[in-house]
Amino acid sequence: MASELKDIPIRSEATRAVVDGPRKLAAAFGKELSLASRSVHADDYINNHQAVAPPMHVSTTFRYNRDPDQLRPWDNLNPNAPYDSHVYSRDSAPNTTRFEAILTSIIGAPCLSYASGLAAFHAMIVFLNPKRVAIGGGYHGCHGILKIMKKLNGLEQLELEDDNDLAKLQKGDVIHVETPLNPTGEARDLAYYRKKADELGCYLTVDATFAPPPLMDPFQYNVDIVMHSATKYFGGHSDMLSGVLAVRPDHAEKWVEALREERLHLGGVMGSLEGWLGVRSLRTLELRVKRQAETTQNLVDYFAQQKAEGGNLVADSVFKIQHASQQPEAKDADSWLRKQMPNGFGPVFSLWLQSEEQAKRLPSKLHLFHHATSLGGVESLIEWRAMTDPKVDKRLLRVSIGVEAWEDLRDDLLQGLQALKDEGY
Numbered sequence: 001m002a003s004e005l006k007d008i009p010i011r012s013e014a015t016r017a018v019v020d021g022p023r024k025l026a027a028a029f030g031k032e033l034s035l036a037s038r039s040v041h042a043d044d045y046i047n048n049h050q051a052v053a054p055p056m057h058v059s060t061t062f063r064y065n066r067d068p069d070q071l072r073p074w075d076n077l078n079p080n081a082p083y084d085s086h087v088y089s090r091d092s093a094p095n096t097t098r099f100e101a102i103l104t105s106i107i108g109a110p111c112l113s114y115a116s117g118l119a120a121f122h123a124m125i126v127f128l129n130p131k132r133v134a135i136g137g138g139y140h141g142c143h144g145i146l147k148i149m150k151k152l153n154g155l156e157q158l159e160l161e162d163d164n165d166l167a168k169l170q171k172g173d174v175i176h177v178e179t180p181l182n183p184t185g186e187a188r189d190l191a192y193y194r195k196k197a198d199e200l201g202c203y204l205t206v207d208a209t210f211a212p213p214p215l216m217d218p219f220q221y222n223v224d225i226v227m228h229s230a231t232k233y234f235g236g237h238s239d240m241l242s243g244v245l246a247v248r249p250d251h252a253e254k255w256v257e258a259l260r261e262e263r264l265h266l267g268g269v270m271g272s273l274e275g276w277l278g279v280r281s282l283r284t285l286e287l288r289v290k291r292q293a294e295t296t297q298n299l300v301d302y303f304a305q306q307k308a309e310g311g312n313l314v315a316d317s318v319f320k321i322q323h324a325s326q327q328p329e330a331k332d333a334d335s336w337l338r339k340q341m342p343n344g345f346g347p348v349f350s351l352w353l354q355s356e357e358q359a360k361r362l363p364s365k366l367h368l369f370h371h372a373t374s375l376g377g378v379e380s381l382i383e384w385r386a387m388t389d390p391k392v393d394k395r396l397l398r399v400s401i402g403v404e405a406w407e408d409l410r411d412d413l414l415q416g417l418q419a420l421k422d423e424g425y
């Protein structure tokens, strides 16, 4: 997809800054570089300092050109560093621009960053301005935004998995698909929803937070906008809040500047510290995500096998395991699921224990898993999901796998289950 960046007309220095670098890197090699190389180098062209590591700029405002003849409203070209040209940090800033440039390169579509995943989702809905949004389960916070929009303009929320509801959609409405889903890690078929959206004249938006590159490329399915909570895998270290919107390249000419202008007024930009942390984190995105996905697969396979064999600690304690790899289509190499996620399934799964008491107590028995919400960091987390999602089944534990060794994580879970059993749970 990234090659399509070359076709995007550039209307502002801010867009030039995030799109030109990825284009130049590809042109220098006559091909798109690997994800690993782009994550480390896609922002090099912005760096006009001898320092290898990116500096952190905290300035909210940037000096205008001293030559009055060069003054143009909202355009503040820095002649010494044309890609580092800024006016005011609610519009653009050095660290967040570098973060966006790398994301633009690795996602293959122009990216805008926001203060959080929910700020990005809100900006997307405000921009597309649908009368109806079809949305399924998944992260409850997005439903919270739609409720606020309903209060403001009567926006109607429809159920994604109900054909009668889908039939109510009209031209300009939105089908929003989260895949894989929070908290189960199960995936949804994007080709199916693209077809539905085309039939109904709707936009298709995807929350791809649970499957960042290299696990999934939603633009293969002509999705209109892809959103991510960058707080998760892009940040990757549980220390920054951020959201991202990636715009399909053929919409970019009209949509990117318009989204940027609306972001300037909504004010939901990410901070410079987060931009700096984000750049540092993206350097290792591929390493982390591949490892996290492999470890997750080992754990899910192990627990599923134990459960299937029966007559052991896991089979006695675990009610069920949910993950994309456990969906029936995962076994079929020609299935939509294997095509959509060719490089492995996501690093989050759900473990249901036999009782609410067991699920509530297991996290306190573990040594390596932190009992906390969120996901995507280098440290494994487990959450008794009832802590933050009032609607979820109380037997459900959401597990987010970090970069620890899988055997250690397995042993930690086993000793935790044993400790519970010893206490009579």
Ligand SMILES: Cc1ncc(COP(=O)(O)O)c(C=O)c1O
Pocket (backbone or CB within 6 Å): 116, 117, 118, 119, 139, 141, 178, 182, 207, 209, 210, 228, 229, 230, 231, 232, 241, 242, 243, 374
């Ligand atoms: C799938 C998904 N989308 C969006 C969000 C919201 O992101 P943020 O917490 O960065 O606002 C989350 C947060 O957990 C999420 O899991």
